[in-house]
Amino acid sequence: MPMLRKNKAVRAAIFLLGAGLFLLLAPSAQAAKIGDLADLNFADQILRFFSMKDPSVRYALLGSIFLGVSCGLLGSFIVVRKMALVGDTLSHAVLPGVAAGFLWNMSKDPAATFIGATIARLLGTAVVSLIKQTTRLKEDTALGMVLAGFFAVGICMVTMIQHLPTGNKSGIDKFLFGQAAAISEGDVKLMGIVTLLSVAVVLFFYKELLITSFDAGFARAAGFPVQLIHYTLMLLLAFSVVISLQAVGVVLVSAMLITPAAAAYLLTDRMHRMLLLAAGFGMLAGISGAFFSFLGPSLPTGPFMVLGASVVFALAFFFGPRHGVVMKWWHHRSRADRVQRENTLKSIYHVLEGREFKGEGVSLRELADRRRETIEEVQTQAKDLKRKGLATLHEEGNLIFLTPDGWLRACSIVRNHRLWELYLTNAAQIAADHVHEDAEKIEHVLGEEVVRELERRLQYATKDPHGRPIPSIEDIQRGLAGLSRREDLVGYGKRS
Amino acid sequence: MSSFDEINGPPSVIHPLPTGGPPPLEIHDMTVAYHKKPVLWGIDLVVPQGKLVGIVGPNGAGKSTLIKAVMGILPLSSGWVKIFGESFKSNLRRVGYVPQRESVDWDFPVNVMDVVLMGRYGHLGLLKRPSKRDRDIARECLDKVKMLPYANRQISNLSGGQQQRVFLARALAQESDLYFMDEPFAGVDAATESAIIALLHEVKARGKTILVVHHDLPTARNYFDMLLLLNMRVVAFGPTDEVFNYELLQKTYGGRLTILSEVAEAVRQKGA
Numbered sequence: 001m002p003m004l005r006k007n008k009a010v011r012a013a014i015f016l017l018g019a020g021l022f023l024l025l026a027p028s029a030q031a032a033k034i035g036d037l038a039d040l041n042f043a044d045q046i047l048r049f050f051s052m053k054d055p056s057v058r059y060a061l062l063g064s065i066f067l068g069v070s071c072g073l074l075g076s077f078i079v080v081r082k083m084a085l086v087g088d089t090l091s092h093a094v095l096p097g098v099a100a101g102f103l104w105n106m107s108k109d110p111a112a113t114f115i116g117a118t119i120a121r122l123l124g125t126a127v128v129s130l131i132k133q134t135t136r137l138k139e140d141t142a143l144g145m146v147l148a149g150f151f152a153v154g155i156c157m158v159t160m161i162q163h164l165p166t167g168n169k170s171g172i173d174k175f176l177f178g179q180a181a182a183i184s185e186g187d188v189k190l191m192g193i194v195t196l197l198s199v200a201v202v203l204f205f206y207k208e209l210l211i212t213s214f215d216a217g218f219a220r221a222a223g224f225p226v227q228l229i230h231y232t233l234m235l236l237l238a239f240s241v242v243i244s245l246q247a248v249g250v251v252l253v254s255a256m257l258i259t260p261a262a263a264a265y266l267l268t269d270r271m272h273r274m275l276l277l278a279a280g281f282g283m284l285a286g287i288s289g290a291f292f293s294f295l296g297p298s299l300p301t302g303p304f305m306v307l308g309a310s311v312v313f314a315l316a317f318f319f320g321p322r323h324g325v326v327m328k329w330w331h332h333r334s335r336a337d338r339v340q341r342e343n344t345l346k347s348i349y350h351v352l353e354g355r356e357f358k359g360e361g362v363s364l365r366e367l368a369d370r371r372r373e374t375i376e377e378v379q380t381q382a383k384d385l386k387r388k389g390l391a392t393l394h395e396e397g398n399l400i401f402l403t404p405d406g407w408l409r410a411c412s413i414v415r416n417h418r419l420w421e422l423y424l425t426n427a428a429q430i431a432a433d434h435v436h437e438d439a440e441k442i443e444h445v446l447g448e449e450v451v452r453e454l455e456r457r458l459q460y461a462t463k464d465p466h467g468r469p470i471p472s473i474e475d476i477q478r479g480l481a482g483l484s485r486r487e488d489l490v491g492y493g494k495r496s
Numbered sequence: 497m498s499s500f501d502e503i504n505g506p507p508s509v510i511h512p513l514p515t516g517g518p519p520p521l522e523i524h525d526m527t528v529a530y531h532k533k534p535v536l537w538g539i540d541l542v543v544p545q546g547k548l549v550g551i552v553g554p555n556g557a558g559k560s561t562l563i564k565a566v567m568g569i570l571p572l573s574s575g576w577v578k579i580f581g582e583s584f585k586s587n588l589r590r591v592g593y594v595p596q597r598e599s600v601d602w603d604f605p606v607n608v609m610d611v612v613l614m615g616r617y618g619h620l621g622l623l624k625r626p627s628k629r630d631r632d633i634a635r636e637c638l639d640k641v642k643m644l645p646y647a648n649r650q651i652s653n654l655s656g657g658q659q660q661r662v663f664l665a666r667a668l669a670q671e672s673d674l675y676f677m678d679e680p681f682a683g684v685d686a687a688t689e690s691a692i693i694a695l696l697h698e699v700k701a702r703g704k705t706i707l708v709v710h711h712d713l714p715t716a717r718n719y720f721d722m723l724l725l726l727n728m729r730v731v732a733f734g735p736t737d738e739v740f741n742y743e744l745l746q747k748t749y750g751g752r753l754t755i756l757s758e759v760a761e762a763v764r765q766k767g768a
Binding site for chain 1: 500563567568569585588589591593595599601605606607610611617618620623624625638645650666670674686
């Protein structure tokens with residue numbers, strides 16, 4: 001049951017989070033600054049990163065995992081609620097708040113940053129709805145203006161801080177593009193709390209989030225507090241954007257909300273799976289970002305995380321099993337191949353029918369004449385039939401014999417075609433000379449069930465509108481039973 | 497012409513409702529406004545139990561607004577609404593709803609079963625997940641609308657008529673006594689339409705009351721027991737035979753001649 005699976009997965013996620021927090025609080029080993037590691041070689045770097053002996057590496061990694069999970073979970077709801085642009089705008093709107101939080105006591109205090117950024121974000125939301133409600137301007141316009149306006153104020157404030165005597169070393173500039181190495185213990189604790197909160201809300205209020213996201217009107221009529229749930233989601237979103245700032249940066253943080261969720265959306269048709277995938281992808285992107293920025297001195301983390309997420313998205317886009325471009329192309333191609341094969345089988349049947357099933361082999365020449373194609377073309381088709389086990393080739397590939405499977409397919413295609421023609425002439429009263437084209441297409445897609453239904457409705461008719469026999473299932477099976485005796489093969493499929 | 501299953505004896509999701517209680521819907525002097533512009537004005541209405549009621553009127557007459565306002569989706573400017581003699585909020589679970597099909601995103605990552613289960617959400621407490629019983633009810637409702645074979649299908653892979661039937665199943669799963677349906681026949685083929693109507697009549701026969709926003713006048717005459725002719729105000733409300741006449745429909749539709757000629761035709765057929 002999917003519900004059960006989901007519970008297990010979520011329990012596992014909570015366990016991982018708990019384990020992470022434990023790791024974080026465990027006594028730290030001898031530390032080295034990330035900058036000092038730059039002259040080590042590549043393998044040492046990797047080892048250093050994943051052994052997590054260095055607390056700053058540990059914080060960076062844990063922080064990236066936390067932010068990946070919470071952004072992935074909440075981002076999924078942003079994507080299905082079509083609020084991606086809102087997420088982007090409000091992420092940019094936090095910059096003045098971050099700067100103000102720094103000005104509070106002239107240091108990078110996680111609590112002050114958190115409060116300042118959250119207030120700025122909520123202020124941004126309020127301005128957007130104020131513009132929307134009091135003017136004729138629509139939401140996208142309001143969002144565009146607020147995004148740029150708040151960001152501009154933020155940039156001014158950050159520049160100002162950097163020109164203050166104490167400002168330059170403060171690392172406030174890291175908030176633009178993110179630096180996972182700058183994550184402190186206090187930051188990681190805050191990230192852990194917010195992530196735990198996000199997971200808990202999604203877990204306990206999944207039903208409420210789902211129904212209000214899918215159909216707000218119905219949810220309201222059923223008594224769900226749609227506005228309250230909306231604001232709760234927006235507040236959680238604000239929290240997880242704010243905790244992500246240190247690692248991803250203001251400019252790119254919205255991509256961590258949207259991209260993993262978008263990739264997950266391409267891969268599944270169920271919300272709970274989308275949430276799990278998005279959280280996983282977010283985590284993956286977070287780790288890869290932290291890792292790659294660790295490899296070189298003062299590389300920003302945000303761009304690498306977003307690149308990681310984009311790679312995941314590209315993979316989903318191209319190779320997703322259901323909606324992926326490659327798979328779609330592959331399905332289309334194999335369908336086209338199947339139609340081509342079935343048409344060849346049908347032509348072979350027609351050739352045999354034309355000589356009243358005397359003799360079993362069909363020469364390439366006969367087939368080519370029938371299909372009005374060149375010998376080379378039908379040769380390729382014959383080889384394809386052989387590859388699929390539908391025919392055998394004799395006399396240096398010039399004579400085609402159908403295998404039992406081939407016979408079955410050929411008979412059923414002809415049956416589909418003629419049944420459909422008869423159905424159109426009978427039920428839809430289309431003239432007999434107008435039904436062939438339609439049947440040419442439909443013969444390849446009729447399922448067994450539909451064929452049964454057609455036969456029933458046509459009272460098991462034996463002749464198509466042109467007076468040719470319709471091979472029935474019994475005919476085909478009788479033919480198959482006779483296959484063990486070679487002489488019976490002649491005239492196989494023929495109506496007695 | 498196909499028809500859904502006959503409603504068999506118990507166990508059935510449609511529990512009979514005894515008659516004689518307070519009226520399912522009572523509206524007193526209700527006014528609803530968008531941006532200070534009234535859309536509905538001074539609506540008075542008492543709908544008796546066990547009726548299939550059609551709400552008809554021209555575009556912009558406030559048909560959808562009426563049912564949304566009654567269910568508290570839109571705020572009232574004045575007046576009050578009673579559901580079975582009490583406020584809507586205290587009788588939430590006795591009301592089922594079929595919104596317009598276009599009101600949701602059909603690419604949403606849920607399958608048919610997920611959507612029908614949402615009909616059960618209103619009956620579940622906080623932190624509760626749908627139980628096996630809820631799933632059984634949802635399955636039974638899907639069966640009623642002949643959509644059970646599609647239970648695991650993603651909703652974007654459904655035709656318009658199938659989507660409408662999923663919404664109907666979701667409303668049935670609410671196990672309500674009063675239903676509001678907003679254009680349940682939009683984009684539905686004729687066979688499905690008559691099958692849905694047959695199902696609604698069966699639900700009604702169990703003492704349920706159903707209000708349906710309907711935009712096709714000629715069929716309205718055959719489908720409904722009662723008609724509410726609406727154009728910002730209640731033009732007429734009564735048994736279909738009494739209110740489906742040229743004068744009242746002209747009053748409802750005003751000078752819209754194309755519709756009027758349709759009406760004239762329908763009335764003429766009725767006389768014949």
